[in-house]
Amino acid sequence: MKLKHILFTSVAVLALGTANADDLKVKITNDISSVTVKHNGKDVTIQRIQDNNNMVNPAFAKTSRNCPPFCINPMSLAPGVETLGEVEVLDYLKKMSDGDNSILVVDSRTPDWVARGTIPGAVNIPWTKLNPAKGADPLSMAEIITGQFGAKETSEENVFDYANAKTLVMFCNGMWCGQSPNNIKNLLKLNYPAEKIKWYRGGMQNWENLGLTTVKP
Numbered sequence: 133m134k135l136k137h138i139l140f141t142s143v144a145v146l147a148l149g150t151a152n153a154d155d156l157k158v159k160i161t162n163d164i165s166s167v168t169v170k171h172n173g174k175d176v177t178i179q180r181i182q183d184n185n186n187m188v189n190p191a192f193a194k195t196s197r198n199c200p201p202f203c204i205n206p207m208s209l210a211p212g213v214e215t216l217g218e219v220e221v222l223d224y225l226k227k228m229s230d231g232d233n234s235i236l237v238v239d240s241r242t243p244d245w246v247a248r249g250t251i252p253g254a255v256n257i258p259w260t261k262l263n264p265a266k267g268a269d270p271l272s273m274a275e276i277i278t279g280q281f282g283a284k285e286t287s288e289e290n291v292f293d294y295a296n297a298k299t300l301v302m303f304c305n306g307m308w309c310g311q312s313p314n315n316i317k318n319l320l321k322l323n324y325p326a327e328k329i330k331w332y333r334g335g336m337q338n339w340e341n342l343g344l345t346t347v348k349p
Contacts, residue, residue: 261273
């Protein structure tokens, strides 16, 4: 409980510089009105839609997709991988935007989904790019792991030094979506440290259901 209090407080302090807590009627939490983050080098303010009559995005209104492949994921995806909620994601986004280069928020969806809107501050690394079964080759995967995730290649093939690798916050379309779980499981197979992988299980479905700001490429 103490840890949650510290997290909520840290995000609140960061957010208060962006908007007074009384400015918006639909806040993120009691203490947080909005959070400003960097997206493609520009400031984007994340807040909730203020229209009390706003309805859920139809893209996320369907309740019954076939399983498989759209099966409900467990709350705990893999040992050591922490599951996050929206406030925790905002905290990582703010830290990253303020210059913490040890964090990367990753939208694991395919570009057609990203084109409909994504979380400000996230970068798109489609699940297919880290999936050998979908044609991802070792060289291109290594380029992502070293070039974007900050790991280092070693003399052994497909073995990486993760000492300075980034903490990855990964998401996709929601608790029924397999795209970020696929990315995470493939990274774990390559021995990416589980403690450096965070999973936003609610993904875009929960983000949009809460009326939080999205951006398009």
